[in-house]
Amino acid sequence: MKIGRMEFTMLVSGLILMASHTGALGADQREVTQGGFAWQDGAEVYTKVCALCHDTKVGPILRGRDLDPLYIKLIVRNGSRAMPAFRAAEIDDQLLEKLAEYVSKTGSDK
Amino acid sequence: MASKYIALPKGVSEKSFDAAVKEFRRVLGEAHVLVKAEQLAPYTKTMMPVPDADHTASAAIMATTVEQIQKIVGICNKYKVPIWTISTGKNLGYGSAAPAERGQVVLDLHRMNRILEVDGDLCYALVEPGVTYRQLYDYFQEHKLPLWLSVPAPSAIAGPTGNTMDRGVGYTPYGEHFLNACGMEVVLANGEILRTAMGGLSKSNTWQCFKWGYGPYLDGIFTQSNYGIVTKFGFWLQPAPPVCKPFQIQYQNEADVEEIVEIMRPLRISGVIPNSGVIAHALYEAALKAKRSDYVKGPGSISDDAVRQLVSDHKMGIWNVYAALYGTKEQVDVNWKIVTDAFGKSGKAKFLTEEDVGDDPQFGYRAVLMRGGMDMREFSLYNWRGGGGSLWFAPVSQARGSETLKQMKLAKQILSRHGLDYTGEFIVGLRDMHHILDMVYDRTDPEMTKAAYQCFDELITEFSALGYGSYRTNTAFMNKVAETYGPVQRSINRRLKKALDPNGILAPGKSGIR
Amino acid sequence: MEVDRRSLMKGVLAGGAFLALGVPSWAFADRSPQKSKQCVLLLGGTSADGLFKSGARAACADMAYEGLRTVQLKEGVLTGTDTITGLLNQSRGARWITVLDDAGAVIFLELARSVGVRMLSMGVHACSTDGPSYIRHDLTSTSQDHSVGGLLASHVLQQSEDFCITEHFLREPPAEERALTSWGAPGFSSHRSAGPDPIHVHCSGCSLPDGRRLLGLEATEGWIPIPPQVCTRESVTWRSENWVVSVGYAITASALGVDTVPESCASRAFAHQSRNGRRAQRAERFVSFVMDI
Structure with missing residues (x-):
């Protein structure tokens, strides 16, 4: 692998720059984020969780099939065959409603 | 009281000790149980600012087998005799070979020194506690094994077991020694033999290959502690690289240390510089080249002006940065370019390599240590002030430039209050930085000895108040440092001790645990 | 200074008040001189080597010992550990006197422990221009x-520099030899601390509190004066103007088994301040060991 001199210099100075602006959790435990984590909506859950299997041929395609939201909620909470169950601690009931609605009503990308 | 012993364990009568000694002799033979003053004197000398009498051993016993050690703990339990285990006992400036408390029996395992296994393919070794680095080094040479050790400054005379048990460090890419420990055998206070991690399976051949095994990872609780006696120790070895390029970078202002660390850290974390970067203050290495009395007249600490003069007289940096590059010639060339570009940017750095320095001892000893070789010239430091006093102060901080000057300033302030010099260095690990100060003082001067005690006490107090905890300390200050880590750590250490060693026979007082 | 045992006893008996306090009388424990072994002087390359050696030779001459072998370490201890380990292993049965710098001494002691030596005495000797103005021997x-300590004190007293000597004994004399004994010399006042692990302090030219301060002895209550006496055993028949030579003499004489005055104490100290004590011009420091290999 040949990398030019310029790139190396940039890499090193980039690292220095990055490092000097990084905060850290010291003894006073400064937090990087404000408050804990919360999903924004059903679409975000789908994209960041469901899609990783259901849009990659690991699991069946879900969107565009007009699936019954009740069915979707049931499968999410109980799992199905190799699909794990998702507990309320991860996706609460309110969000699950939104997720089921999103999956049911949205068309397939393809 | 006159006794046939030079000291007795706390709370143990002479009669009871007689009986224990008799049983030690039955197990080990007469010649391996030392109680005479002439035999114990070499175990007694410490470099701490407290009377040697506070750390005088009642006896030293030399075991060579695990079975003997099992019997010894049996005897100790029976007579409530505490033992202080050493492997080679080279904890210089941390208490040497002397026990934590007067009267403890030193269990000296120096003669339990078989190299049990060296695997050239998987690059690991399994050794008994008395094995020295020198022994391993010679073994590799003799068997033409292209393997490297990582050694601390007492290199040749120290050994991997004791150094790693006290979580010591070295100067090669394998320099964080406990990180490269893999599998140990421990005799517990009840005589049981524990083999950690994969060592639990009788037919396993992965004891020195996979650290974690199954269940809680226990190896850590046997370091800097007194929960067992380590009788076998496995650790990883670095395959000798085709090229090693040690280098020195000199800077001429104390304030430059901030820049040095800021440049060093990303090179360390990204792996461009694979070994710990040492940033040594001129006074840390001055004794290799100069005499203190040529620069200081009268008592008190050396002045900044005198340090500048010394540095210019002997062609040193105020800061002397050491690291090395390892790999094929191509890898080293590429990385050298990165290093020189990064440090060269500000124009303050002066680069020196082996070709530039000839037989300069300052560069020379660092270069040997960065190759895992045997070299003890670092201890010239003990000639700086002279008089045989040394205490290592070792607070840990983040590896940031902003952590350097304020620490140095505080240390200098405290040291100069007591007339002592700043003989310090910063060692950039990955994300951490050790600030290592060898507080050297003249033990023949009672005033200075008192001042040294007070000074060390203040260093611990003031640094810990700012969040800088010591990673290691000498046997006179173990309690004090343990206190700085808070009541919950103290309490759990105590509860573990009670569970594993209910009679408190193993090294009571180590790391403040009893 | 040649005083015989009888005159010492006179001095002892003069301390009548002491006896009246019910303290046992002071007496020498009888001790036969030790037999000297093959003696080796190992010089580690310090600037004190030459002067120490001349003192050592003088002691050998005084004690009619002709077998002293001198080994000069070409490389220092820090770079010559293999050489030293080799020498130690080849010298079984010999008595070694070594002179090293501070750093070398630390490493040497470790090497010596590893081969199982018997240590007879260790000393740190220091005269600094950047420290206290008196010469220290620990x-x-x-x-x-x-x-x-006693022999060394008798010798360095002949010179003009102020000095402090502290000496710790790892082993107290056995109970059967515990008749109270003490060192003494003209001009010195001697005191013994009360309580366990007694300390004897001998001061010349300074008061007991000053001496204790110089010696770093914590202020303890109950110092009992020891009646003045003069010791014959540590008489000075040979003089030198240089303190390093005197150290060489005293340590070698002790290694050869010179008959010294035993003191019934756990440690002792000597402080000497002369009215016109001059500050040493030349810094010098070294560590000595006497050991049987």
């Missing part, structure tokens, strides 16, 4: 039989 002797 001695540890394993027993009274190998003590150096």
